[in-house]
Amino acid sequence: MRACPRRRAVPWLLLVGCSLLAGCVGTGAQDMLAPRGPQAQRIAEWFWVSTALATVIFLVYCALLGYALWRGRRNGDANELPPRHGQNLVVWGGLVVPTVVLLGLLVYSVVTDRRLATLGGDSRADLLTIEVIGHQFWWEVRYRDPGNPWREFLTANEIHIPVGRPVRFILQSRDVIHSFWVPNLHGKTDLIPGRLNQLVLQADHAGTYRGQCAEFCGIQHAKMLFLVIAQPEPEFAAWWDRQLQPAPAFTDPVLARGHDVFMQNGCGICHAIRGTEARASVAPNLSWFGLRRTLAAGVRPNTRGHLGGWIADPQGVKPGNFMPAISLESEDLQALLSYLHALR
């Protein structure tokens, strides 16, 4: 007799499925099971506790079912439980135990949620505050400093935070609903047009973590990424100071030409570079662009080759994004690449 092929496939499917799942567990830069902050830690704990509990319940259920089948087959119809036993089974197995387990999970959830929500204490307005504004398909980032408004600045797609202290994010959207998610640090929070949402998170370890828009927002939703770079306090302060500097007036002929190419070909109609006449905020702010690690909202490493390809044909890299291709002479393109990468 040949075993049914479908039945034979089941163990293989299980094996492959488990291996795939095992692949999810890692120390990746976008991994909720590799927590790098107190909140992600609690979320991961919750995940493991509820998974373990569900596994135990499932195994007990399977054992009971197996026992019933075995006993039923052995004794046939003559094997009915006395009514009292049956009633007990229903009351305990169907009512008491599930109620206790579910209530326990509920309490655990509420406690976890409270702990997630109370990070930063009551004086949240005093926390370092970063505004994140979602756009199709990139992230505008505004660093706030209520005491010194001249120390505020704009950047895009790359968020630097200091390690070891809570940071407050104010989330809003310019167009459709997006969702801000850095799995290594916290859960998701939506960015909703016309609303301000708040999220406080903390990174306990320095590192670069990847975030992702987690609410479908249009054709390039999947390529709406960002980086969160957690760094020690002095490095963070130095980075902030750097962002406040205006772009230098380059004397090198190639860089000066790059600057002119940027200003004369309409780049400044959408983009801004601090210290130049380009001041628009329709598209990512390009101040100190040469310091960024990625371009096109986390989609490509910020290298000369990728930047050239992106400027020459943005629709080839991210079809449906709002950046048009601009026809540039090849030498102008080279000068522009040099200029943008000299902003560092």
Add this chain to the structure above:
Amino acid sequence: MGMTNDECRMTKEQRVRTGAAHRAGVLRFRHSSCVMRHSALTVLLLTLTSCIEPNIRTVRHREVAAAEPARAEAALRSYGCIDCHVIPGIRGANSFVGPPLTSWAERRYIAGRLPNEPEHLITFLVNPQVVKPGSAMPATGISPEEARDVAAYLYTLR
């Protein structure tokens, strides 16, 4: 023709043994026509072979020393090649900013300047602005070793 009917004709047993074509009767020759058909078939086959167009393009197999084409994909991705060129075999490399690299092994010139030889290609990949000043292709920062792997891969494209 010292062949008898019996020799030319296969026995029933042989026919059963020799598969479908034989069973269809192809080899059930008769005496004199047997040899004639053989020669006719040979002539026909020879005539047919001359119909197959010889490959007049003699593609030289270019060896790139100390290179591993399998490592090229990582370099093609990380230096931005894929954002400007169509590169067969590399997923997502479908942009027409620069020339498509299809059938690279058959190209005669690199950037319209240098003969398409491995050493020239590596030089061009590492520093296109030296080979062709003002070209839209930027110096991507690729190392000579990585360029070697990329060259080896490109020469597999026929």
